[in-house]
Amino acid sequence: AAGVIQSPRHLIKEKRETATLKCYPIPRHDTVYWYQQGPGQDPQFLISFYEKMQSDKGSIPDRFSAQQFSDYHSELNMSSLELGDSALYFCASREAGEGYNEQFFGPGTRLTVL
Amino acid sequence: EDQVTQSPEALRLQEGESSSLNCSYTVSGLRGLFWYRQDPGKGPEFLFTLYSAGEEKEKERLKATLTKKESFLHITAPKPEDSATYLCAVQAIGSGTYKYIFGTGTRLKVLA
Numbered sequence: 539a540a541g542v543i544q545s546p547r548h549l550i551k552e553k554r555e556t557a558t559l560k561c562y563p564i565p566r567h568d569t570v571y572w573y574q575q576g577p578g579q580d581p582q583f584l585i586s587f588y589e590k591m592q593s594d595k596g597s598i599p600d601r602f603s604a605q606q607f608s609d610y611h612s613e614l615n616m617s618s619l620e621l622g623d624s625a626l627y628f629c630a631s632r633e634a635g636e637g638y639n640e641q642f643f644g645p646g647t648r649l650t651v652l
Numbered sequence: 653e654d655q656v657t658q659s660p661e662a663l664r665l666q667e668g669e670s671s672s673l674n675c676s677y678t679v680s681g682l683r684g685l686f687w688y689r690q691d692p693g694k695g696p697e698f699l700f701t702l703y704s705a706g707e708e709k710e711k712e713r714l715k716a717t718l719t720k721k722e723s724f725l726h727i728t729a730p731k732p733e734d735s736a737t738y739l740c741a742v743q744a745i746g747s748g749t750y751k752y753i754f755g756t757g758t759r760l761k762v763l764a
Contacts, residue, residue: 542695571752580739580754581696594751628695639684639743641752643695 540564542631542644550650551619559614559647563631569593570612571630571641572604581628587612616649624651654679654744658755665730665762673725673758675740683743685723687716690737690757699725699738730762 543562551557563570569588573581574597583596587606598604601619606612616623626648630641655678665671677685684703688696700709702718709716713734715726725738737757744751 580756583752583754596751626693630695640686640698640701641741642698643688645695646693648693 542629542642544627544629544644544647546647547645548648548650550652552652553619553621555619555651557616557619557649559616559627559629559649561612561614561629561631561644563610563612563629564633564642566633567631567642568610568634569632570606570610571632572598572612572614573628573630575626575628575646577625584614619651621651624649654742654751654753656740656742656753656755658738658740658758660758661756662759663761665727665760667731667762667764668729670726670728670730672727673738673740673760675723675725675755676721677723677740677742677753678721679742679744679753681745683745685718686741686743686752687714687723687725688739688741690739692737696739727760730760732762732764735760735762 545560571586572584575581584598585604586594590606602616604614626646628646630643657676659674687699690696700716705720707718713728717724737759739757740755742753
């Protein structure tokens with residue numbers, strides 16, 4: 539079965555650089571969530587999109603922005619990177635409609651900021 | 653404030669030694685409770701969804717139960733391959749959108 543696809547899987551950046559993470563949800567899934575997970579921590583919700591519009595906002599820094607495109611894929615843009623941004627970034631998607639509440643996670647992008 | 657607390661933080665079991673993981677939650681409106689398994693460096697893998705008190709779900713050696721305040725993940729006769737971090741998440745209804753709140757997880761280690 540198709541799963542959530544994230545790219546790249548690994549990314550190394552210098553401080554103050556920018557990064558773009560991509561997420562391709564499972565087909566027929568119209569809701570996308572972004573999470574940041576530091577070592578030994580639970581996933582921290584950043585932002586979500588439903589039908590290409592922002593649906594909820596969590597602890598996303600102002601330096602980050604995201605959007606969802608017409609094909610439902612989403613991109614997380616990160617600027618002025620800081621050392622503390624080093625983490626695993628997960629995307630999750632959810633199917634449209636009532637009764638479909640489970641999120642399915644992608645494999646993650648490991649971002650290292652040097 | 654919506655909150656999810658998991659206990660214990662870490663658990664070591666001998667192979668075959670059954671135990672339970674706890675997830676306590678406080679949310680204004682519960683939409684659903686979810687259990688995930690996460691292996692190091694990988695994305696959380698969906699296990700169960702529970703919607704109402706009294707509901708139970710089973711999958712192989714795992715059984716999830718739900719009350720009005722907490723959920724338990726029972727592991728029967730665990731094997732070393734069950735070693736992972738188990739995450740509990742609650743879907744809360746807020747401002748017309750659905751927010752997910754994660755607990756900090758229980759790191760399970762099953763020894764052969």
